[in-house]
Amino acid sequence: MTATVLNQRHDAVRGLISGQHMLLTCRGLRRVVAGQNILDVERLELERGRTYLLSGSNGAGKTSLLRVLAGLDEARCKQFLFDGVEIDLANYPRRMRSKLGFVHHHPMMFSTSVTDNIAFGLRAAGMSRPEVRRRTDEAIEWADIGSLANRPPQALSAGEKQRVALARAHALDPAMYLLDEPTANLDENGRVLVTHLIDIIAREGRTLLIACHDRELLSLDGVVRLHMRDGHLEGVA
């Protein structure tokens, strides 16, 4: 059994013992940019181990919500609890960054190699060289991207980039994944491969919040659908 699977079981058991079914609870979330209220979410509760699809039309606030949860953009929040711990969003703690894996729609990568891009985040997290090597190798095997390992990222297709970005996030073993339109604009083959990896993450017991368009809802089992409109969360679609 891999360390990742053991960690996940440990998390799940810890959550059940402490009665924390909710991984994330957030109340009264607001983000104002240039006088415009782009996020106004009364309540968001995400259960541990569930997959949530966040749909909504262009400009509804999907990316903004993911970025705020990942600590990339500022917002005000009356209450924000993650894994039972109260978090000050205005003062986003560093340790939270490794717990939430944000994957951009167009993932940014250094023009070195795929392997180096995966290793970078691990080094930045302060891991030892052997640990970085072990996790990088594991992530490449996990995503089945061995054939891409030595390729320069700028030579990858959109689908290949998305798989590398998922491997890079997976290497850090976050409790929650925030995926921004992971399959948008991919061809059929790319969509199938990326969806397969997302499905594996869900089966590993991780929590996922995935932004996607109404017309492109991912076909995954047992998902909870959330819908956004004009910065508001409208609940199950």
Ligand SMILES: Nc1ncnc2c1ncn2[C@@H]1O[C@H](COP(=O)(O)OP(=O)(O)OP(=O)(O)O)[C@@H](O)[C@H]1O
């Ligand atoms: N930094 C910013 N400055 C000004 N307005 C912003 C900024 N970020 C987002 N917005 C505005 O907030 C609203 C929500 O944008 P957001 O990108 O979150 O929507 P979205 O649901 O992800 O849309 P899409 O489906 O096009 O990706 C839009 O009206 C957008 O123009």
Ligand SMILES: [Mg+2]
């Ligand atoms: Mg968006």
